[in-house]
Amino acid sequence: MYDxxxxxxEYTxxxxxxxxxxxxFSPWSNNRMYNYVVSGEARSYGYARANxxxxxxxxxxxxWYERLRGRAGFVVYPTLDAPSGSIAERLEAYGSRTANASGLAHYxxxxxxxxxxxTAFTLVPGATVVGNATANTTLDLAATVEVSGTEFTYERRVAVDANGTYRVTVPYAATYEIGNRTVTVEDAAVEDGETVSA
Structure with missing residues (x-):
């Protein structure tokens, strides 16, 4: 936990x-420790305990992103038995889609x-990838990401609307494969909430 x-x-x-x-934002039992190390502000764990x-x-x-983004900069996820389709299940997959739920856009x-x-996450606006494809279909988006020496695939399933356009927000700077195309998302686009054309 201390590491x-x-x-x-160090990231801050x-x-x-x-x-x-x-x-x-972490389990309340060690919330004061995390905040003392990161910011020196460790007077209360009430928000974590309640939420x-x-x-x-x-x-x-x-x-939850709307609730947290003005208050929390980070989320710590300790591996646990995550309910099906929950945010926890997707944090365990580093934000990727699971069999039970779509991927996370802002963690x-x-x-x-x-x-x-x-696993520690930072909250980000995310970069929104936009493009065109066959109307009323779905596309798979995927990128290989490495964090602290751990490599994983971040995946999303993207719906194409009746006009043949799609948009999906992603939290990682990476090169994504989406349908038969690739698109590179830079870190600044993720941090600033920019739109990237595929």
Missing amino acids: TAAAID ETANRSDRPAYV YESFLASTNETT RAIHVSPDGEY
Whole structure:
């Protein structure tokens, strides 16, 4: 846990995050430790105690991102038995889609502990990839990502509307394959919420 906290602290020093909160949203039992290491603000764990378990169990990523983005800069996920389709299940997959739910758009893994027990995420606006394809179909989007020496595939399924257009927001700077195309998303696009054409 301490190494995860130290990795978040290092990230805050190397990334341009002056306009974003440093609060770490984590299990309440160690919330004060995380926030003491990262920001020195560790007076209370009340918000985590009241909300963290509900966050993990929820299936609604968008609602929780809107609630958290002005308050929390980071989320720590400890490996656990995640309910089917929950945010927790998708955090366990580093934000990727699962068999039970679509992928997460705003949670980017920044640290994975060596034993895989703890993963730290930062909240980002995400880059929105837009493009054209056959109307009323679906496309698979995928990219290979490496965090702390752990390599994984971030995947999404994308719906193409009746006009033949699609849009999907992604949290990682990477080169994505979508349908028969590739598109490279830069870190600045993820951090600034930019649109990228495929």
